[in-house]
Amino acid sequence: MTEKRDYYEVLGVARDASPDDVRKAYRQLALKYHPDRNPDDAEAEAKFKEATEAYSVISDEQKRDAYDRFGHAGVGGGFDFSGAGMGDILSQFQDMFSDFFGGMGGFGFGGGGRRRAAPARGHDVRVEATILLKDSITGTKKEVRVRGAAPCDTCNATGAKPGTSPERCGQCNGSGQATTQRGFIMFSTTCPRCRGTGKTVSDPCSDCSGAGHVERERKVLVTFPAGIDSDQRLRVPGQGMPGPSGAPAGDLYVDVTVQEDPRFQREGYDLIARREVSFPEAALGAELEVELPDDSAVSVEVPAGTQPNTVLSLRGKGVPRLDGRGVGDLHVVVDVSVPKKLSKRAKELLGELEAELVTKPKRAKTA
Numbered sequence: 588m589t590e591k592r593d594y595y596e597v598l599g600v601a602r603d604a605s606p607d608d609v610r611k612a613y614r615q616l617a618l619k620y621h622p623d624r625n626p627d628d629a630e631a632e633a634k635f636k637e638a639t640e641a642y643s644v645i646s647d648e649q650k651r652d653a654y655d656r657f658g659h660a661g662v663g664g665g666f667d668f669s670g671a672g673m674g675d676i677l678s679q680f681q682d683m684f685s686d687f688f689g690g691m692g693g694f695g696f697g698g699g700g701r702r703r704a705a706p707a708r709g710h711d712v713r714v715e716a717t718i719l720l721k722d723s724i725t726g727t728k729k730e731v732r733v734r735g736a737a738p739c740d741t742c743n744a745t746g747a748k749p750g751t752s753p754e755r756c757g758q759c760n761g762s763g764q765a766t767t768q769r770g771f772i773m774f775s776t777t778c779p780r781c782r783g784t785g786k787t788v789s790d791p792c793s794d795c796s797g798a799g800h801v802e803r804e805r806k807v808l809v810t811f812p813a814g815i816d817s818d819q820r821l822r823v824p825g826q827g828m829p830g831p832s833g834a835p836a837g838d839l840y841v842d843v844t845v846q847e848d849p850r851f852q853r854e855g856y857d858l859i860a861r862r863e864v865s866f867p868e869a870a871l872g873a874e875l876e877v878e879l880p881d882d883s884a885v886s887v888e889v890p891a892g893t894q895p896n897t898v899l900s901l902r903g904k905g906v907p908r909l910d911g912r913g914v915g916d917l918h919v920v921v922d923v924s925v926p927k928k929l930s931k932r933a934k935e936l937l938g939e940l941e942a943e944l945v946t947k948p949k950r951a952k953t954a
Contacts, residue, residue: 594641613642709828726813742792746799756781856915
C-alpha cells in the first residue's frame, strides 16, 4: 500500500495555517482536479480524492489536533478515500461540497443541500432634500417625495387578484432554481418562469397586472439628525422600489443640502458670525447679543479696546456632532462701525477726543 502524503503538503499550506487559509487551499485544488473538468483522467480524480481527504481532517479541529500529535495513525478510523468511488465521497460529504460550490454561479454538487436562492430585492432610489441651517442644528423630520413603483394596495403587493393567492411554481417546485444535472454535478440557474420567487400568479390583480406594485408618487418621512451637513447622505431602509413578487424593497438614499443662512457661515461643526459694534462700544466695552439659527440667543462680552476683526469664541454654541461627542463652537467676528455722516456737534466731540488721545511729545528739560 502506498504511503500517504502529509495532509499539509497535499493542501500546500503551513502547519499553522488558519482555517480560512486551509479552506481556500482546498477550494483551489477541488476546482482544479474536479472530475467534471477532467473527464476520464484517473490522476486528476486521485488528486481530488487526496485533497478532499486531507481537507476533511485538517478542517476539523479535533481531527487536526489528533493528526498533529500522532500523524495518520491518529485519524486512522476516518473515511477511506483511496479506494472509494466518487459517489461514495459525494454521499459522505454532501454538505461540505454544497457549502463550497453552492454559490458559484450555479456550479454545485448534486444530492441536495443547496439553499433556495432569495428573490432579488427592489432597486434603490436616490432623492435630494434641502433643509434649513436651523434644522441641521436641532434635527428635524421632513417628508420627501418619491415617484416610482409603490406596493399595490389592492392585492397587498402579492400581484394576485383579491381573494386569490400566488401559487407554487410548477417548474421549480417553489425552489426558485432551475437545475440540470451532468453526472454527479448539478448546475443551477434562476427559474425563468417565476424569476427566482418560487411563486406564480395565475389570476393577476387588475390594478397592477400581477406586478405587485403600481406607479405613483408617495411621501416618505425622513429623520434628519442634528449635525447633518451638506453633501451627506441618509439611508432609509426598505423605502426604495418594491421587489418583484413580494421580495424585499430597496433602500431610499437622501442627498442632503443645508440651505445657506446669510447670518452665519458653517465650518464643520463650528458657526461663524460677523457682528457690528460702534466705536464707543469697541473702545469702552459692551455686551453683544447674538441670535442663533435655532432662535435662541447668547450674550457675547466685547472687551474694552476691541479691535476690528477680533474673533470672540463661545465654546459649545455651534453645531452638535453627529456622533454625539460634543458641540462645536460659535466664533463672532467683530466689525467696528464707522459713521459716514456726522453732525456738527459730533465732529466737535471727536475733535476733542482726538486731541485727548493724541500723545504729545515731551519737551526736553533745560539745564
